[in-house]
Amino acid sequence: MKLKLFFLLAASLLTIANVHTARADVYAYNVVATFYEPETQPFNTVFTGSFTYDSTTNTVSNLTGTLNEAMIGPTLINLTYVVSGGTGINTSDGQGGQLVAVFFQNSPNTFNGGGSAPGTGNAIYYGWPSAPNPDTGPTAQQPGALGNAYALIDVPANPLAPLATAQLNQLAYADCTNLGMMGSTCMTGTDKSVYGMAGTMGAYPIAEVITLGSLSPTAYDACLFNWAESNYPALFAPAGATTETSGVYLYRYYSATKGYLGVSSANGLVYYQGPEGGAPQKEGTLYDWLPKASCPVPTPTDCLFNWAEANYPALFAPAGAATETSGIYTYRYYSATKYYLGVSSADNDVYYMGSNGVQQKAGPASSLLPLAGCQ
Secondary structure, X not given: OOOOXXXXXXXXXXXXXXXXXXXXXXXEEEEEEEEEOOOOOOOOEEEEEEEEEEOOOOEEEEEEEEEEOHHHOOOOEEEOEOOOOOOOEEEEOOOOOEEEEEEOOOOOOOEOOOOOOOOOXXXXXXXXXXXXXXXXXXXXXXXXXXXXXXXXXXXXXXOOOOOXXXXXXXXXXXXXXXXXXXXXXXXXXXXXXXXXXXXXXOOEEEEEEEEEOOOOHHHHHHHHHHXXXXXXXXXXXXXXXOEEEEOOEEEEEEOOOOEEEEEEOOOOEEEEEOOOOXXXXXXXXXXXXXXXXXXXXXXXXXXXXXXXXXHOOOOOOOOOOOEEEEOOEEEEEEOOOOEEXXXXXXXXXXXXXXXXXXEEEEEEHHHHHHHOOOO
């Protein structure tokens, strides 16, 4: 049967009054939080981690990462526990976002007197003075390590949005493990305006960057389909229809409303056609629709890479390769075809290179992005 696609949303429906809550989708994100360390320059303390986020319930889960604390050089502390009773377990930041902490030990107890609230216990290790000082035990990289450590991050309602100053200032870290001790005092990083004291060596948060984690290119289409079903059931029912492919189209057929909703990988456009038939109508690019549907939005470069994978699988496979950077290039390497595809920040041109090692120019990004529906 010939694929029929239908008009996504009538203009009369695109009013704020008619927007309903979208069906929940959970996505993976990466996070890097940096704390300025005036006493150890040029080295800062950095937390590098990942988490998943449910935009409907505003819930962060699966937060893990490593703390590269400036005083101990390249040594990493693995933070893997989000524990009940700990500071910032999906706690509101007062700005619409969530504060979440991840710990070294499976316990929130970090500072003297118990608990982990930044600025408490005079930054003295938990159990002082009766418990052994953590600096007498193994390091955090060895079994039986004493002391605790944590990183406290902020996840805004839109995780990809930059933090407001009031959110950034709530970030914190603590290192009460072996190498982070200064006598009985732990290494910490806090903002004095929020917690009443700066870090024990003057450290305070200066940056947090959240980026979208590994995500299948088709997940963007699915997020839009789910949003349309939840907000416009009169057009897209039953919800949860099977996603299928036909040629360049990824689509869903809705048996109750006898319509099709689809996205073309050839041009990145969304199409609509209902039970009345007629020619499919173009309704803009997927790239433009994603933020309207509160879906994750790929960078223009990632959008272009996804388009190339869908349209030139003989060159760029497997699809969904990780995006990396090296010097002036943002690129993906395709292990099955041994091809590279990249964009140069020096001239904003798109390049590709096969197993012969010969780099070739595909054209300016300014021309290819509109062609791929990525602008």
